Amino acid sequence: xxxxxxxxxxxxxxxxxxxxxxxxxxxxxxxxxxxxxxxxxxxxxxxxxxxxxxxxxxxxxxxxxxxxxxxxxxxxxxxxxxxxxxxxxxxxxxxxxxxxxxxxxxxxxxxxxxxxxxxxxxxxxxxxxxxxxxxxxxxxxxxxxxxxxxxxxxxxxxxxxxxxxxxxxxxxxxxxxxxxxxxxxxxxxxxxxxxxxxxxxxxxxxxxxxxxxxxxxxxxxxxxxxxxxxxxxxxxxxxxxxxxxxxxxxxxxxxxxxxxxxxxxxxxxxxxxxxxxxxxxxxxxxxxxxxxxxxxxxxxxxxxxxxxxxxxxxxxxxxxxxxxxxxxxxxxxxxxxxxxxxxxxxxxxxxxxx
Numbered sequence: 001x002x003x004x005x006x007x008x009x010x011x012x013x014x015x016x017x018x019x020x021x022x023x024x025x026x027x028x029x030x031x032x033x034x035x036x037x038x039x040x041x042x043x044x045x046x047x048x049x050x051x052x053x054x055x056x057x058x059x060x061x062x063x064x065x066x067x068x069x070x071x072x073x074x075x076x077x078x079x080x081x082x083x084x085x086x087x088x089x090x091x092x093x094x095x096x097x098x099x100x101x102x103x104x105x106x107x108x109x110x111x112x113x114x115x116x117x118x119x120x121x122x123x124x125x126x127x128x129x130x131x132x133x134x135x136x137x138x139x140x141x142x143x144x145x146x147x148x149x150x151x152x153x154x155x156x157x158x159x160x161x162x163x164x165x166x167x168x169x170x171x172x173x174x175x176x177x178x179x180x181x182x183x184x185x186x187x188x189x190x191x192x193x194x195x196x197x198x199x200x201x202x203x204x205x206x207x208x209x210x211x212x213x214x215x216x217x218x219x220x221x222x223x224x225x226x227x228x229x230x231x232x233x234x235x236x237x238x239x240x241x242x243x244x245x246x247x248x249x250x251x252x253x254x255x256x257x258x259x260x261x262x263x264x265x266x267x268x269x270x271x272x273x274x275x276x277x278x279x280x281x282x283x284x285x286x287x288x289x290x291x292x293x294x295x296x297x298x299x300x301x302x303x304x305x306x307x308x309x310x311x312x313x314x315x316x317x318x319x320x321x322x323x324x325x326x327x328x329x330x331x332x333x334x335x336x337x338x339x340x341x342x343x344x345x346x347x348x349x350x351x352x353x354x
Contacts, residue, residue, distance in 0.1 A: 047065050047067060047068070047114050047115040047142060048115075048142075049063040049115075049117050049219075049228065050063075050117040050140040050142070050188060051063075051117065051210070051211055051216060051219060051220075052203075052210055053117075053140050053185070053188070053190075053200050053203050053204055053210065054117065054119045054140070054200070054203070054210060054211040055119070055196070055199035055200060055202075055203055055208060055209075055210065055211065056208070056209040056210060056211055056212060057121060057136065057199065058119035058120060058121060058136075058211055058215075059120075059121055059215060059231065059232040060119065060120050060121075060215075060229075060230070060231035060232065061117065061118065061119045061211065061215070061219055061229065061230055061231070062117070062118045062119075062227070062228070062229040063115070063116070063117045063118075063219075063227070063228045063229070064115065064116050064118075064226065064227050065114075065115050065225075065226045065227075066113050066114065066115055066116060067113075067114045067115065068226045069226040069227070070095065070099060072226070072267055074267050074269075074270055074271075074272065074340050075226070075267055075272065076095055077340050077344050078272055078340060078343065078344055078347065079094075079095035080093075080094050080095055081343075081344035081345070081347045082347050083095065083098070112143050112144050112145050113141065113142075113143045113145075114142040114143055114144075115141075115142040116139050116140070116141050116142070117139065117140045118137070118138070118139045118140075119137065119138055119139075119140075119196070119211075120135060120136060120137040120138075121135065121136035121137070135193070136193065136195060136196050137192050137193060137196055138190055138191065138192025138193065138196035138197055138199075138200060139190070139191050139192060140185075140188050140189070140190050140200060141188060141189045141190070141191065142187075142188055143188075143189065145189060146184075146189075147171060147173060147182050147183065147184035147189055148173075150173070150182045150189060150191060151164070151173035151182045154173070154175060154179060154180055154182065158175075158179050160175060160176050160179050161176075162174060162175050162181070162182070167183070167198055167201055168198070168201040168202050168204070168205040168207060169201075169205055170183055170184055170185060170201045170204070170205075171183070171184040172184070172197060172198070172201065174194055175194065177194075180192060180193070181193065181194040181197045182197070183197040183198075183200060183201050185200070185201070185204055186204075214260060214279075215230055215231075215232060215260065216230075218230040218260050218262040218277070218279065219262060221262065221277075222262050222263055222264045222275070222277075223264050223266055223275060224264070224266065225264030225265050225266030225267075226265055226266065226267070227264060227265040228263075228264045229261075229262060229263060229264070230260065230261070230262035231260065231261050231262070232259065232260055233258050233259060233260060233261055251289065251293050254286070254289045254290045254293040255290070255293070257280040257281050257282050257286045257289075257290060258278045258279070258280050258290070259279050259280060259281050260278070260279040261276060261277065261278050261279075262276075262277050262279075263275040263276040263277055268337070270339055270340050270341060271337050271338065271339050271340065272337070272338055272340055272343065273335065273336060273337035273338070274335070274336050275333060275334065275335050276333065276334040277331055277332070277333045277334075278290065278331060278332045278333075278334075279330060279331045280330055280331065280332065281330075282330070283330050284327070284329060284330060286330070287327045287328075287329065287330050287331060287332050288327050290327075290332045291325055291326065291327040291332045294325050294332060294334065295325045298323055298325065322336060322337055322338060323335070323336045324336070
């Protein structure tokens with residue numbers, strides 16, 4: 001979303017969703033940076049979420065602890081099982097290989113990026129494909145990169161000229177519409193469209209309100225993880241028409257009661273897990289309805305796979321699956337946890353011949 005992005009080279013293999021997100025963050029951030037050099041605006045290694053700098057206009061925020069995600073031994077076992085031994089694939093077959101490939105494509109050492117806090121005015125992941133040139137989006141980066149280096153790379157890769165200015169007491173490299181501008185905070189960088197960059201600088205200067213209210217509370221309530229997120233959900237963003245008649249969702253209308261989603265991807269000892277909490281309008285009755293619909297959707301998917309040839313590859317995962325769907329008050333939470341020793345061989349088997 002930082003644009004212009006140097007996407008990680010295609011390898012012809014499927015990647016696990018969590019790893020794809022992490023590599024997208026790395027590639028997107030690296031694609032905006034050319035070289036490390038001395039100068040003002042050098043980021044720090046602080047890996048904490050930068051929600052205190054996210055503007056109040058944002059309605060979605062995602063935090064990625066890139067350093068932890070790429071160096072944690074338990075996670076690396078899962079990543080490597082997910083991307084290794086895929087028949088007919090080309091390119092790296094380890095997470096280290098993917099990271100090195102992305103780093104070479106960008107000219108930036110992979111260990112330069114510590115953490116990223118992305119935000120957008122669009123519901124959904126601010127690091128996903130829904131961010132466009134005209135969207136309100138930005139990423140606050142903890143790194144050892146410099147604003148000057150980022151600006152030079154934007155110029156070199158996009159054939160545009162960034163103008164160095166000052167805004168709210170901070171250096172800003174302003175890009176033409178459709179390209180990323182760069183702002184230099186005291187200990188972090190902010191990259192995104194110009195409006196979002198300026199808003200972050202105003203928040204830092206105390207001239208604009210930071211994110212607050214239900215969305216911030218939802219984010220802060222997520223458990224500690226290498227990925228954490230919270231987003232508002234509009235009724236028009238739920239694909240009820242597409243879900244009608246599929247049989248997978250017994251009552252698509254129940255999904256339109258969801259107002260916010262939040263969650264995390266995490267490691268607990270030798271267990272990897274994911275949580276998703278959906279806050280609904282309509283109180284406990286609506287939450288109970290949604291719980292039943294979600295449970296039914298998981299049961300439908302499990303049955304659908306078990307009755308096909310894919311069961312040979314995914315059967316172990318289905319048996320191992322430990323998805324739990326519970327309701328509490330006006331929210332529904334989905335939790336999935338798997339011991340890494342049990343899940344990695346199943347993930348590797350599922351990748352065979354895909």
